[in-house]
Amino acid sequence: MPSVERFVYSFGPGRADGSAAMRDILGGKGAGLAEMANLGLPVPPGFTLSAKLCLAYIETGDLSHALREEVARHLKQLERAAGKKFGDRRNPLLVSVRSGAAVSMPGMMETILNLGLNDDTVQGLLEGSKNPRFAYDSYRRFVQMYGDVVFELGKEPFAEALDDVKRRRRVERDIDLPPEDLEALVREFKGIIQARRGIPFPEEPQRQLWGAIEAVFRSWNTRRAVDYRKVNGIPDTLGTAVNVVAMVYGNMGDDSGTGVAFTRDCRGGENVLNGDFLVNAQGEDVVSGARTPQPIAKMNRGRLAKVFKELTRIATRLEQHFRDVQDIEFTFERGKLYMLQTRRAQRTGPAAVRIAVELVEQGLITQDEAIQRVPPQDLDQLFHPMVDPKANVTVLAKGLPASPGAATGEAVFDADEAEALAKKGRKVILVRPETSPEDFHGIVAAQAVLTARGGMTSHAAVVARGMGKTCVVGAQGIDVDPPGARFRANGRVVKRGQTITVDGTSGRVILGAAKLVQPRMGAHYAKLMSWTDQRRRLRVRTNADTPADARRAREFGAEGIGLCRTEHMFFEGDRITAMREMIVAPDEAGRRAALAKLLPMQRDDFEGIFEAMAGYPVTIRLLDPPLHEFLPHTREEIAGLAKAMRLPPARLKRLVESLVEANPMLGHRGCRLGITYPEITEMQARAIFEAACRIVSRGKKVNVEVMVPLVATVEELRRQAQIIRRVAQEVFHAEGRAVPCLVGTMIELPRAALTADAIAREAEFFSFGTNDLTQTTFGLSRDDAGRFLPFYVEAGILPNDPFQVLDQEGVGKLMELALRLGRGVRPELKVGICGEHGGEPSSVKFCHRVGMNYVSCSPFRVPIARLAAAQAALEEAGVINRTRATV
């Protein structure tokens, strides 16, 4: 180890000062180049300035004399390796100066090519290449980039001058300009710099080099780079390294070129080298779009076949070395291939699964590594159709991607109409300002749901996600007019019956029928999931309210139901009438009469769900929402119900109004209903146990968990549990059989968490209701947060929407406390989570770490939770995903 800190690292064919492990110092690009050099792969020689210098430079605006000497030494070494001399008229060394942070920030920072050219050295280039167009094209590119990046003049003035010349010469492409024009352009570019900055273009290569290095360091703090880091959670303190590399030329003729390649197909995962290349071009031409590149496969003929063969060999070598799919940049100069960059390739969810499994099959990685290679969230892409990424679409608006997938259909603005049209076999999209439980049947009938208001946990979002139905909510700029049956967006009006496409993965609302593509779950997925199931400790259950949901969740691997909401059962068909009769009944006798009508319906529901879950535990939550949610609100609805119930409409109206609450979320709901109307709890308990007995009477298994919601004090739970256990005994006695049953509670209020020791004396299980717990812990209503929560996240006041990603610091602290207190009293206490967070990977990992027994999430998120749970177990065991730790 040198005694003083080192800031410059050289590399060249077959040897390098650094390696892939030095990513923090060398940046991703520098580390990749060093590693490839060490592997003996063809990289141009060069050196990397440490990223550690970046912040110091930004702060002081200066680089030390010692550094300048260190760079000078490495430049000498580079000259020797390249066999050229920097600033030499006869055999000039040109270099590229490129940024490269430890974390990839594509397109965010700066690159300068062909540095070292001036009126003098261009002669050497000309003479060496015998190619005036190449020489002046290189010179023109350099001055153009330098003016843009170092003089910070932007691209426009240079592009305009170039366009002028092309117009005059009536040519389309830069390379079709004659050398004289290119030479004239160089002069014109220099003139622009002199005119705008008042100083001449630096002819001296050393000054060029330092100007470029400083510009690259400065580019770390451009507005767009800072914003990108904020959005992507990249620390500002990383800094960027600077790579100075001897130029190799893709623009030396038709046996030269440049390209980017992926060692496998990162869309579907197929094991085939793919990518794009351009002949007679330099790097930025591939990405600039000025010329259309060709697929890599086309290299495999004619005189480029040898290059292709070499590229294929190197790609395989890189994959085997890095043990993952690589995204590479290359240039070939007169038929000789050079590698300019290698990095881990981004990939889609389906590709990630296939690649991880095939890498295991090839013996490159272990099953544990494969599990850690797939971001759990990306599994979502495996189960939903998506808008063809290549399709050309007209975007009307963008909202929150509340439930992934994509669907096309006629816009309808009313739940009844949605249902009616769907029954006729029409595909409809339900468009509403926002939805309420009364829209439930419309959501069921629709292909997708679109709302103008609401957040990721609004009614529409939660219900649609639960069904795995595409949904976009809070679509800013959409003005929905239900009476007029139309909406306005982006200057257009969409009327009832017009076709739209809703993209719940990206949040886009698209005019017309966009082309959809359907990913497939296949053998790779099945294999990966079987590995995860062997690794995870956490059980994964589902939130399901119907037998259909329950069956679907079983297909996704759910091992029980963690939350069966009973209130949804009361909205269907004529059940709502009986429910309303119950609510408006003047006394207990009236309520009991109405409840008697609901009992057989509930019993049938539960029977179907128990049947579908085949002995897995089923947690049934007793009635939770405020009663007024079940009541009619419009004049017509009230009149209709009043008639049906033979009540004066005015009286019914008063009754409905009297049930309205200032803050329904904190009102008369949850177990408060069962406490004030114990007959509701009795009916539900009876329905549960009668259904369970029926299952057992058919020789099948059942595993019942009855959950009391919104408990704030142990006394509430005690009284509700008494009713439940008494009714259970009554039913078991009448039926002559018993079923296993636990009685427990949601922990969804801070007070329940704080007094969890007392509550655990009564509760046989806890289920964290993190939606409500987040609301009360933050004092933040999901329904109202839309007015400021997005701003909070954007401004960095909150790292995430706490309704999507569990707030471990606050809400999580309360959960840990509750777990500790609860298990202190009842060590065998079964604990799970049934909020939206149960399907969010980082939250699932938290649940694992704090020692929960299970998570529960919507059916489509079950695979995500399974994978996240396995990753959590591996992280706990210290199994590191080695590839990620290196490149």
Added chain:
Amino acid sequence: MPSVERFVYSFGPGRADGSAAMRDILGGKGAGLAEMANLGLPVPPGFTLSAKLCLAYIETGDLSHALREEVARHLKQLERAAGKKFGDRRNPLLVSVRSGAAVSMPGMMETILNLGLNDDTVQGLLEGSKNPRFAYDSYRRFVQMYGDVVFELGKEPFAEALDDVKRRRRVERDIDLPPEDLEALVREFKGIIQARRGIPFPEEPQRQLWGAIEAVFRSWNTRRAVDYRKVNGIPDTLGTAVNVVAMVYGNMGDDSGTGVAFTRDCRGGENVLNGDFLVNAQGEDVVSGARTPQPIAKMNRGRLAKVFKELTRIATRLEQHFRDVQDIEFTFERGKLYMLQTRRAQRTGPAAVRIAVELVEQGLITQDEAIQRVPPQDLDQLFHPMVDPKANVTVLAKGLPASPGAATGEAVFDADEAEALAKKGRKVILVRPETSPEDFHGIVAAQAVLTARGGMTSHAAVVARGMGKTCVVGAQGIDVDPPGARFRANGRVVKRGQTITVDGTSGRVILGAAKLVQPRMGAHYAKLMSWTDQRRRLRVRTNADTPADARRAREFGAEGIGLCRTEHMFFEGDRITAMREMIVAPDEAGRRAALAKLLPMQRDDFEGIFEAMAGYPVTIRLLDPPLHEFLPHTREEIAGLAKAMRLPPARLKRLVESLVEANPMLGHRGCRLGITYPEITEMQARAIFEAACRIVSRGKKVNVEVMVPLVATVEELRRQAQIIRRVAQEVFHAEGRAVPCLVGTMIELPRAALTADAIAREAEFFSFGTNDLTQTTFGLSRDDAGRFLPFYVEAGILPNDPFQVLDQEGVGKLMELALRLGRGVRPELKVGICGEHGGEPSSVKFCHRVGMNYVSCSPFRVPIARLAAAQAALEEAGVINRTRATV
């Protein structure tokens, strides 16, 4: 100590087995009798059965043989002491059998007098007294009580039979009946018992005794006794003792009698023996109301003067012995005085203060004991007029006593009208279904406020309490019809202009002008409070929003303002218009223009408040409520504002609607406003610091604390604090002077408490906003809790309304956590409370125990908090209120 547990304790003149310290075993009555016997005071001999037997008896329904033997021994001893024999025909011993629990439960349990009489022994009584009316009156009373209590036939059948005879004989009073009729009544009573219960009246005295003892034990669990204990928080496990005492006869003629007395006047506290007595009567006659008793002072003449003198001597002796005012029962039989009971006397607030202070002056108790003698809550009675307890009133309804005192005025149903009439000098009562901030000026103008809905912390209750204005809320059964300007209650209609009286101390709504009496704060109060101030560690501040409130609070001894709500300042006069302009402004420029109008008004407000507080700390909370609370809601109001603001009414209406929230309590309010509209925070900070500088420029002191509300994350506080500190520097720079200032936050969300360590790095003080903290910890909206919270308290699910009495188990736990975390980071952190609980004694004591620096409460509650704080300090120091610990 006896080796077996003892259950029976004798007492008689000059000696007793027990003492006052054995209250738990002997009950209050038995302990008092034993203590008086030990003091050599004239008590009839008797014995007490331990309260420990009570629950065992209730459970098993049986008493042990050993106990029967123990009682038989004590009965023998009693016979010897009385010189009479139980069941003896010639010289019969009669006894009273009376209940007596450790805690007084007046009228809740049973008493039987003259036990031991039958057709045989009555002859002995007759012969011994030579008074047939006395003998048969005693016999009649005994059988009547026995039938009521032991046979559980109630009072009615016997009272009816007695009334029949009196009607036939045309006499008014029982004692005017001739002995023959009394004898006949005894037979009739026995017939009633035989007919209704199918068994004869027990003639045998031993059977009578055991029947009576068991009945007294059983009476512990009558419905009314159980309910009384629940309401008064008396444990069900105490049980009642049974006192068997030799009868002395107040009904032996005109030199006999019975009475109750207080050693001082317990209404005003004057040191004078007072009470009532009846000649020729037994105990129950005094309380039954059948005869009108005479004032004790009237005993002091004629042949009862000797008895009076003796009673006075004993009263003084008892006070000196028990070191507190006593409530005593006595009987005199043929001129000889017997003491039957002594206990601590109940007293009004003013009496409690005067008595405590005078006992100190007499050297009977210490100052510390005096402090502990006055229930803090009772101080309330010193500051408010009250309905004359002797007045005959027509009660229209009963509601929650939201703010104490009483007031009379014309009913008005509209805030504007209330203000208009008040300006004309009329006294009005504002009657509303419920109030909102728009009614504020009406509340200011009214003598009292009455609402049909809302709980103890509803808008009306909080605002009225803050002003010390009488208020009754949630008056069940009142149907308010504001458009019709009337309300209906208890079958009557009260129209606009009719006079009513609102009693905020009892919750009564009274028809017409009830007579009011005004207690006085005097020298005794001042002395007691000066003692408390020497003892307490906790500072007491006030919640005050105006200079007038601040001055009043200073008079009550406030040492600063703990909560100055700035939003109330925005409702007055034309401020609301500027405020509304700010809210509906389309952009920041518009908001700043409107805020510029508000700035001078706010500055003047703050200047007045700083002036009034004369250098004491003033905590100013930044704008807190949801903006829509400031907006107009009726069509007329919207039209008016639209005109004033030159906006289309439809647009304004949409804007108002867009601000409506599903759960405003959890919505866009508190610091969320200052985060999304930093210019509001800037304006408020500027107003605060400019006002403070003006004060300092006049050579006066100011002590500013700026409080950021509804903080959930430290980042919110950090950003708001940055604005506040920046504006402070700007103002100080412009004014050329600086003022001391702290920036801190409300801890009113669970998340703030959970992350208090992080928050304390930014906050220079914490103030617990326990109203909101209770709401969010319980998930319980104050505005909506009325539908079930009263039931919760009544049913024992919650011990108290948590919005009145701090929930130490849940909310308190969170507060302790926050304190610990906060002080861990910043040991000097100043911590207070500014919720409603800051003026509730048990909550104040909690605040002391956990180590807060101050409490803050409404001005009228400041003395209560001062006293409670002193008591807390004494309790902590282990200074016991000795009187309470004994009798």
